[in-house]
Amino acid sequence: MSLDALARCCPTWAEFRSIHVREAEIDAVAVRSSKAFTRVFQLRAVSFGDEIRVSERSIGSSLPACCPERHINPDGSFCIGLRAGEGITDETAPAWWKKLHAFALWQETAAETGFWPSEAQLSHGEAGEIELAAERAADHLGLQSAYREAVAFGTGPIASSLAKINDKSRLLRNGRSACICGRTDRHGRSLLRRECHRTGRGCPVVLEHWRRIKVNEYWRGLRGQACCGTMRECPLKAGG
Structure with missing residues (x-):
């Protein structure tokens, strides 16, 4: 299972808790380049077939419920990278965690400046x-x-x-x-x-x-x- 692959390589800046075979909770605190910490992101990861979707556990609680410019879809799920959640294996799971870490940092930048980092931009859909x-x-x-x-x-x-x-x-x-x-x-x-x-x-x-x-x-x-x-x-x- 994709969630099992994520659990096996969970990084030190996150806590991963399995709820059942297709759902897990993640508490994540990303580390900025200044070594300062971000807020705690309370997330939910759900397995849909061969895809992992991640969102806030309580959608809209600390991030917008939907904001395409912040790569948050209308259903509250995050777009952390093109096809990032598809077909996750033990080999690709570390890359998923890196993308989630970057996504958390970019959310802080967006909240503070009103702009998504230009180096992280990619057209929607x-x-x-x-x-x-x-x-x-x-x-x-x-x-x-x-x-x-x-x-x-x-x-x-x-x-x-x-x-x-x-x-x-x-x-x-x-x-x-x-x-x-x-x-x-x-x-x-x-x-x-x-x-x-x-x-x-x-x-x-x-x-x-x-x-x-x-x-x-x-x-x-x-x-x-x-x-x-x-x-x-x-x-x-x-x-x-």
Whole structure:
């Protein structure tokens, strides 16, 4: 069982108590870089099939009941990392604990500053998978900094290239032209725009376009969800 794997490598900063085969209580106190301690997080870990979901034992008691910008889902469960709770084994359990520790630290930062740490940002929902794929594609092309600029600020060469996407096909216009991202084939020849996104690595421009579509879909799916008011910038606040 995944919970058993977590219990076997519980770190010193947490206390793990099994309630029954599919549920456990966790008391966690993360340690800041200054060696100061965070608050005590009283958590509940539940096994759903092959996935572990973690939340506050009393949802909304010390953290918002829901805050996408703080990676707390509408059901109160935490998003501590993309697919972090899936298929936990003795080999992957230590990584889960590290992610939970980082999540606790980031919650303190968010509470104190109203911002989620930029180095811990990843798009919500399906957009997160696309963002990681785009990062890999951009890194292969030496465009990682340009891609991060497009995501974080909406500026730079990748962001400006989004204007060349066809709204109907959702691919770059002028498919017989060399791709904007500069990808070449194994002979060093420039790939055409209509070919680049089919390489298996993906075109970072096209992927960024899809990421933005999925981000918008995610927030539309939360329409009507109240903003918790703890973050300085939040689409739920803007829509309220």
